[in-house]
């Protein structure tokens with residue numbers, strides 16, 4: 150397959166078309182942004198680390214029976230994926246109170262939730278990805294009832310798999326973001342799963358090993374991402 154034109158450039162990735170329209174190549178960059186791009190920086194080798202982490206986690210999910218867009222890692226920064234028709238909805242799963250949930254409800258970070266929370270956000274940078282619920286998604290025609298049910302079922306299953314996996318390498322999966330799309334009319338997991346899109350805390354020290362180090366100017370973001378990839382590779386690599 151031959152790489153063709155760049156069809157999209159996001160904050161952390163570029164997407165290229167291929168001569169075969171069923172596939173895409175995602176290229177991971179080192180650029181980091183937060184707060185809708187108002188904070189910008191570089192996390193050295195983040196693209197390489199996130200590509201590796203995401204490929205390993207998608208392979209794990211595939212092995213557990215979850216349909217994903219992942220086909221194969223091409224090199225350090227590039228991955229070959231199925232071209233999905235993305236739903237304009239981001240799904241956030243939460244196991245522990247943190248981030249915007251802590252802010253919105255005026256709670257301290259760190260309380261374990263009694264059941265996982267699923268939140269939906271409308272993917273729209275100009276509007277800063279506003280939170281929506283299932284009714285909005287249905288009423289706007291962004292997804293059907295069946296598709297939303299499948300998205301939620303898969304999200305909970307993915308949460309279970311990833312939570313158990315991370316617990317096994319001494320990490321708490323606090324929360325994370327997923328994006329789904331359609332392939333042959335089936336709901337399939339797309340995008341990435343990495344310390345950019347997850348909160349991961351060390352089980353013992355509760356140290357943050359994710360993008361919050363960058364968002365909150367905590368320093369040590371390179372070391373944090375390296376520690377996460379080291380533990381994942383030791384378990385799955």
Ligand code: TMP
Pocket residue numbers: 241247248249250278324325326345346347348
């Ligand atoms: P939040 O607490 O800021 O709503 O974030 C919840 C989770 O979703 C966190 O693990 C980070 C991830 N996330 C993204 O991947 N992209 C985003 O644009 C936002 C706001 C959050």
Ligand code: ASP
Pocket residue numbers: 160182183184185186187345360364
């Ligand atoms: N990635 C988003 C941005 O660039 C938000 C975030 O991860 O905090 O603003």
